[in-house]
Every structure is written in structure tokens, then in C-alpha cells.
Amino acid sequence: MAATSASDKSVSPIVVPGQLTLRTIRGKNGPFTVGRLATHLGTFEVKDPELEQYPEGKYDGEFIIRYIFPKSYPVGGGMRFEIRASLDGMTLYDIDKLSRDEARSFATQDLDPLDEELGEQPAVTPAKPAKPAKTSRPAKPAPVQASADPLVDTTPFGVDAPTPATATASGSTEEGDAALFGLLWPLDESVKLDSTIDRRTLRAQIARLSELGYALDFKTQEWSRQAELQPA
DSSP states (O other), rough: OOOOOGGSSSSEEEEEEEEEEEEEEEEETTTEEEEEEEETTTEEEEOOOGGGSSSSSEEEEEEEEEEEEEEEEEETTEEEEEEEEEEEEEEEEEEEEOOOHHHHSSSOOOOOHHHHHHHHSSSOOOOOOOOOOOOOOOOOOOOOOOOOTTSSSOTTTSSSHHHHHHHHHHOOOOHHHHHHHHHGOOOEEEEEOOSSSHHHHHHHHHHHHHHEEEEEEEETTEEOOOOOOOOO
16 A cells, blocks of 8 residues: 555545634743544644734634644653644634633643654755865964955855944844745735744744734734723
8 A cells, every 4th residue: 555645545535514623832842732623524733824813712714624634742751642633724714711620621732833844854965074184283264354345245155244233233123024924024014924934933923023012813823913902
């Protein structure tokens, strides 16, 4: 029997009504979100990057399930086995707060999906450096005298010259935001994030939008800039 790849796990997505329960857990990389989807087909764990945007709670809606698959991973010296659902989209209607028992039903030692994804990446074996013919100490390079002429490049060979952003405004907030959001920059009044980018960047975008006064509308799945309150 031929092996089945992730892309072959389902013939076509199916749409089902259900309730998605989201729990925010504090981990070594910061807070992360895990979900549990209850449908008439069964209950499935959901750890898609899309969920990182949503606050903790219970969401009723319709969900497009791309495929369902078993998953195991190490936790606390043992192994955890679960059935996961990968979503291709969802339409959310309402949100309720989690009860204490519902929150406790999620394991606090749950593996951060970011660590799981990094662990699945193939390890790169570094090339073994060639053994030098002689073990003599390398000669000390001569000091480089800086030129007063701004048009003369005095950067030593083999050393990267500092970029203008680093040289003039290292850590500039605007330049940092432009690099973080890419094609989304400059931000509009409403922003829809792309959850297909890497999870670490997505988390950074979510955190930055919150700092800039944006809030997520879970029904439209867009971030909107909130009006500033005027002092009385």
C-alpha cells in the first residue's frame, strides 16, 4: 500500500456545524492558542495558525474541515495521542466564555504548536570544515583607517557594511513595522492577516496590531483600528 501524504488525507473538504473551544496557554514562547472542535462527526483537536488571532472562548459556527488525521507527540516524558482536524475556513456566529471546568479540560503542559512545527523541520547537518595544512596563528590584520570622504568605502573586505537603517535609525518603529507586515504595510483601517505565513511572524503581527489599537472582529475575521476616546 502506498504511503499517504498530508495533501491526500481528504478527497474534498466538508462543511459541518459545530462549536470550537479555544484555550490560551502560557508557554516558553509566550501565549499560544489551542482548540477543540465538537461536531456530529466527533470531537477533534485543532491547532491551526488561524486560531492564534482569536481570544479564548467558545465559538458556534460552521467549519470547513480539510482533513482529519491522528497525531502523537512527546509530553512530560510520555507520548500523547489525539485526533486532529485541519480547517480550510470557518464562519463564526457567537462567543461565550469558558467555564472553569472547560478551561481545565485543556492540558496546561500542551505542546506549543510552534515548537512542534520547528521539531518537524529536517535537521541540517553542517559541512565538516576542511582541516588546515598548518596550525600557525593567522596574521593580525592591519588596522583600517577611516576616510573622511563619505563617498569612499572603508569597510574591510569580508565584513558586511551596515545598512542605512542600521546606521541611521536602528530599531526604528516604522521601519520595523514595515518589515513585519510586508505587503500589508502601510496598514489600513481594517487588516486581514494571512495565516499561511510562519507562525512566529503571525504572532508578532497579532501582538503589534494590539499595541497599535486594533481589535479583532471574529465574525469578519478582520482587525479594525479602534477609535480613540476623547478626554472629557
